[in-house]
Amino acid sequence: MTISTRPVHQEDTVPYDEALSRYEPVMGLEVHVELNTATKMFCGCAATFGAEPNTQTCPVCLGLPGALPVVNATAVESAIRIGLALNCTIAEWCRFARKNYFYPDMPKNFQTSQYDEPIAFDGWIDVEVPANEAGEPPFTFRVEVERAHMEEDTGKSTHVGGSTGRIHGADYSVVDYNRAGIPLIEIVTKPMLGAGDRAPEVAKAYVSTLRDLLRALDVSDVRMEQGSMRCDANVSLMPVGAEVLGTRTETKNVNSLRSVERAIRYEITRHAAILDAGEKIFQETRHWHEDTGITTAGRPKSDADDYRYFPEPDLVPVAPSREDVERLRGTLPENPAERRRRLQAAWGYTDLEMRDVVNAGAVEVIQDTVASGASPAAARKWWTGDLARRANAQGVAVTDLGVTPAHVAELDGLVTGGRLNDSMARQVLEGVVAGEGGPAEVADARGLELVQDDGALQAAVEKVLAANPDVAEKVRGGKVQAAGALIGQVMKEMRGQADAARARELILATLGVDA
Amino acid sequence: MSNLSRDDVAHVAMLARIQLEDHELDRLAGQLDQIVDWVGQVNEVAAADVPPMSHPLPLVNVTRPDEVRPSLTAEQALANAPDAEDGRFGVPRILDEE
Amino acid sequence: MTDATTGSGTSPRDLTRLTAVRMADGLAAGEFTSVELTQAHLDRIERLNPALNAFLLVDADGALAAARAVDEARTAGEELPRLAGVPVAVKDIACTQGLTTTAGSRMLEHFVPPYDATIVTRLRDARMPILGKTNMDEFAMGSSTEHSAFGPTRNPWDLERIPGGSGGGSSAAVAAFLAPLAIGSDTGGSIRQPAAVTGTVGTKPTYGGVSRYGVIALASSLDQIGPCARTVVDAALLHEVLAGHDPLDSTSIDAPVPPVVAAATGTRDLTGLRVGVVKEISGKGFQPGVLTRFQEALDHLRALGAEIVEVSCPHFVYAMAAYYLILPSEASSNLARYDAMRYGLRVAPDGSPSAEQVMATSRDAGFGDEVKRRIILGTYALSSGYYDAYYGQAQKVRTLIADDFRAAFEQADVLVSPTAPTTAFRIGDKMEDPMAMYLNDIATIPANLAGIPGMSIPSGLADEDGLPAGIQLLAPAMEDQRLYAVGAALEARLAQEQGGPVIDRLPEVPETAPEPGRHTAAGTTQEGTA
Structure with a gap:
């Protein structure tokens, strides 16, 4: 040799x-x-x-x-x-x-x-x-x-x-x-x-x-x-x-x-x-x-x-019948690439969004979340946003957080139904991850609910306007963006339990500015 | 003519992981050469179109269901081990190990 | 059969002379207990094994415990299997949980399996006390039991002669009345050839008929486990215990066991049976006395109503060569696991050797010459560039041999030949000539290549040396019962014509082995003092 x-x-x-x-x-x-x-x-x-x-x-x-x-x-x-x-x-x-x-x-x-x-x-x-x-x-x-x-x-x-x-x-x-x-x-x-x-x-x-x-x-x-x-x-x-x-x-x-x-x-x-x-x-x-x-x-x-390969004498040949092969062919899932293309089109995601979803291992959960009634956009937002970050921080798969597609769909429903705002929804999610129950349950237990009463909100608006006359003046003068700072203060006044969009509307209405 | 030289035997013995001593090599090489010459008779048979038979049985598709059966305990597994440590088999250093 | 007086006055030692059938009947009838029967065998083993070296291990405690349990069960009125309480010896090739299993090799001298072979489980299920483990050629490679790392077994007919191999321990034990029944394994004749040279009966069942699980593999596509006994019906009873489908062996046949016991106890009339004499394995190079007994046996078969036809199996002349390629090839791979890593002998060279070096020195130290010869031969036959010319071509020859059998079985219902070309040769005679040793199996090997069943029964004693000769019966696959039907008929006829069974002419077995003769390989005999 x-x-x-x-x-x-x-x-x-x-x-x-x-x-x-x-x-x-x-x-x-x-x-x-x-x-x-x-x-x-x-x-x-x-x-x-x-x-x-x-x-x-x-x-x-x-x-x-x-x-x-x-x-x-x-x-x-x-x-x-x-x-x-x-x-x-x-x-x-x-x-x-x-x-x-x-x-x-x-x-x-x-x-x-x-x-x-x-x-x-x-x-x-x-x-x-x-x-x-x-x-x-x-x-x-x-x-x-x-x-x-x-x-x-x-x-x-x-x-x-x-x-x-x-x-x-x-x-x-x-x-x-x-x-x-x-x-x-x-x-x-x-x-x-x-x-x-x-x-x-x-x-x-x-x-x-x-x-x-x-x-x-x-x-x-x-x-x-x-x-x-x-x-x-x-x-x-x-x-x-x-x-x-x-x-x-x-x-x-x-x-x-x-x-x-x-x-x-x-x-x-x-x-x-x-x-x-x-x-x-x-x-x-x-x-x-x-x-x-x-x-x-x-x-x-x-x-x-x-x-020195030679046929294994302790085993007999494997001869799959064509019927068995066809039966097994029937169990094949859709090709993942084709399936991704189909879902991306159905959900209206951009290539980048779809890639994020795939990388987060969230295709299946988003599919289930959408099936449970959430919008594709909301489903993507939760699974590749908050939940993906949490999973990453804990070093587990996004599906192992204890949050189900049904939870996310329910949470989305609470937001779109006007009961929760985004930040409240995040708190609710935290409670779901902590095992406190489903979204509605957590929201109830933690007392998280948007204040629907315009009276309380109007009072808060007026208080904030009074405390910030110069900012109010700017807004009144047409700098509508400046209202953002006022909204933050109103929300603070309301301890977060207000709908920020409604607060904005009331601020503008009170100052006599068109939205 | 020799089919199998002493060097061939030493080489094949190492493929088979047998460290033959010199005197063994001397003895076995001659015998093996004779045996290889004799078994070479199979080539006298014209069998180009004969299918090889690797097994006497015509069975196919013998399988078992994917069901867990009890394993040995680690103690049983290691009972005959020349060397063991912390539930593992102790072996000399392995060449080319990562 | 030696007269078996029974009853309260019987000395336990006499019980060993009974057939297994008679033992089973005696136990069932309460004539004696399994403990008495087992103890009688243990006593005889203790007395004669030092000279015979048939057993490598005697498990007196285990055997007696099993016997006691059978006796208690019988007393309690339990329904028991037919052979319950009848002791049995197991070739040391079958794994026995908790009992050292060596395969006759230094490599496994201290190996204690954590599990039972399926056939051992079946013996336990049949409630048969296991007397111990019998000697064998190392890893079943040999035809004389001289290749055991633990010394040769001696033939009870003449202690200076070999008892056949590889299962010489089992055949000697059965022939010397140390056990009524024993397990053998047959890769190229290791049940049949020892039976022939010890005047006993041995069957190699159809390949796949008996589970190989837990039986240390020699050549997986050739190995088959079977019974050793002194009569055909005894062999059939043990055959039935061993046989049957085993899900742990992928090559085990999932079909009803051939009705061997019924065949062995059925009609003795062979009218209409066609018996084929295989020309290629029934003459040239065979000892005259062996051939004489064979020819007489043919006459007896004729007298029983059979028609004798000559058949030709032209490729049998290549069977030995094909066998000595296929066997070593498979064996080289099967024996690769003995590498000193997980179990077995570990011998390390000096210094700080690597695992590879320790494997190589351990395998050199743990394997005997014949094992090394065959491993090297097989490794060579499978190696790159030689596969087609050796292993590949041997497999084609194997096909032709199976075809020869198929054609022969169109002309005959069973085939016959002498089992071995000679009677037992002297210990040491063929140790330095491996090729001469290989030729012992010339008549038995074709059956293994084709996977068909074969049996050897005694044909008588050869005139020139007074030693037993055997006749081999062969049948198509899964037709094992034909062997038993013909074997039982011929056995009965021979006993009638020869004045009793061959085994009855066994001389008194000396309690000490002779001094090592000049033929005896140095260092292999254990008994040196008279």
Whole structure:
């Protein structure tokens, strides 16, 4: 075995624009998705996240002598649904295969996966790439999907530093196998060409689109920060005008949307530097470092990667009937991108407003809020405004605040019905979040209600006018804006329990000015 | 002619994670060469159009419902472990670990 | 069968000579208790196991507790399964919760499973006291039980000879009356060949007929679990306990168990039955005495009304080669889990070794030569660039062998051959020649490749050495009952013609093993003093 040495310029980079002037980037993305099934891929152990170490293991997922796998029916259905949502062909007959390699976090020292017979293949998905900061316009890019196949996750090893090792000077690792055997779907794209300088954005948009799609399918938690969705990015460059693909590197550990874009961008600039120097790309695995924004060399590809795939003899083939496939096709949700377009039109949101809604993860709740009777504008205002801010501050999802779409619709009704003003409505919302009850209940309990009696309001107006003769004079002279300061004082006088619009009307009427 | 050299055997043994000692390598290499030569007989059969048989059973679609079954306790899981720490398996340092 | 006098005056030791059927009947009739029966076997094990090394572990307390529970249940009038209270031995390849399970390997010397194999659960459900775990070739790789890390098992017919393998512990235990019944596993003949060379009965059921869950895998697509016994009907009773669908084994057949007990106790008339003699595995290279008994058996089958036809299975000549590619390939992957990380022997080289280095040194230290040979062979056969020529081609040959069987079963209802080419050879004779060892399984391997059921029953003693020979019966998949029907008829006829069952001619088993002979591999014998 000859071990090639790493050329000298392997860690240099050139500016991005320069790289793109000479090379066409080609990307391939491999996304691993942990399914949200109740149990593991091949055994009945619970697949929940965050349990005490090694409490969700059994002879099968620990790879004990004699243990045998049995396929999780729901995982197969999820795989088929994912394949269908990605416009793939679903195999009429496919098998599991063993991918043989030794690694301590892999109990059997083979991963039960699929090799040349994936359950889904030859699909595509259209990705909407938004306008970028440089002012380049939005566009749609079709990502071709090579395959989606079923496999199992590994355990989790944690390195323990040398100084804490029991053997003096030694370091060691500890392994938790709770994650071992959790169902994974690996989605592999065909080489993505032609995106030019927008390639990193395309990659990010693809992963983001995939995430939305998987969430809509309800097959995975798709939490990149928890590792339930993980991305490996292959990058190669070819000189502009060339037809042969260059040598690629595979960057692992790209586990946020932002990292997908950054890591690919970095690899493009690194590859370009190497090629500019007339050297060869070293085919290897690279690790992405989110903090420093660079990749570093991992293991070189070698014959240690001779995985010796062969059909898994402990499992029988999976042959989904066409009836089952059609039944599952019937369970597919509307494509998230199409659905967004439809809803945006129906709600009359601008692109920017819609993007805020999507980013806040509020599409569903707004839909429900509107269905409960609120106006789309009000629903958006509450969910992406006050509620999104609160959720952000608490580090939870907007849907986890304890406020339901029905609450928001009810609150909107109280405002439009003239019972509450905006600031009162905010106080009511605070009470709802605090668990004091529904909006009407909170408003009652806190005594929040606009004063409807013009007499009290008129008295307050007159008092304020008397105390501010110069301002009153300005307004009377035509500077209507100056009334704002008076309204504030009237509201204060009324302890907030007044309708500011009515106060304004009364001020102007009292001063004899037309509104 | 030799099918399988001593170096080949050493290489394949490392793929199989077996650190053979020199005297073992000497003994096994000769035997394996002979065995590989003998099993190579399968290539005398003209079978280009014969489908491979990986399994004696014609079964398909054997699955189980997605229902949780009891797991082992951590104590049971770790009972045979050569080394354990805080409910986890203790293993020597792993190369190429992040 | 040795006369089994029963009643109050019976010495418990005599009980071991009974058939399992007779034991079950005696227990049901209250002639003796399960505790007496189990203790009789434990006593005999204690006396003879030092010489035989058939058991690696004897669980006297567990067996007696189970026996006591059966006796109490019987006294209380509970309805009990047919074999309740009849003790059984389990090959050390099946996981037994709380009982060390080694697969004959140093690697698993101290491994205590936290779970029972499905077949062990079935034995417990059948209320059969488990006497202990029997010796075997390491990870079932071998045909002599000499590849056990814990010393060879000796053949009770001649302690200087092998009891067959890999299940030599089970066959020796049954032949020496240490257990009436035992569990075996058969990947290429490991139930049938030991049965043949110890004068006992062994069945490899149809692939998928018996659950493999919890049975340490050798080659997943070939392994099958089955019964070892001294009579065909005893084997059928145990077969019925073991067989049946198991949701924990994806390759388990979800269909009714073939009616093996009914077949074993049915008519002895074989009129109209077509018996095919497989030309390719019934002559060349076989010991004359083995062939003589085989030819006589054919005459007896004829006398019972069967029609003997010759069939040809032309691809069987490639079966061995295909087998020695498929088995090592699957085994190399199945045995990858023995890496010293989660369980098993851990041997670390000096210094501060990595996990990879510890895996490699542990696997070198924990595995014996034959295991290493096969793992390396299998790794090679699956590796990049060789897959098509070796593993891939072997699978095509496998198809052709299955096709040969299909064609043969159009001409015959059952197929027959001698089970093994020779009687038991001497310990040490073939240890340095793996290829010669492999040839023991020439007649048994095709059934595993095709997944069909097979059985070995004694055909008599070979003239030249006075040692047992076996005849193998083969039937189409899921037709296991044919083996029992033909086996029982032939067994009865042979006993009649030969003056009693073969096992009755077993000589007194010495209580000490002979000095290690010049053939015996150094360091493998445990008994050295006379």
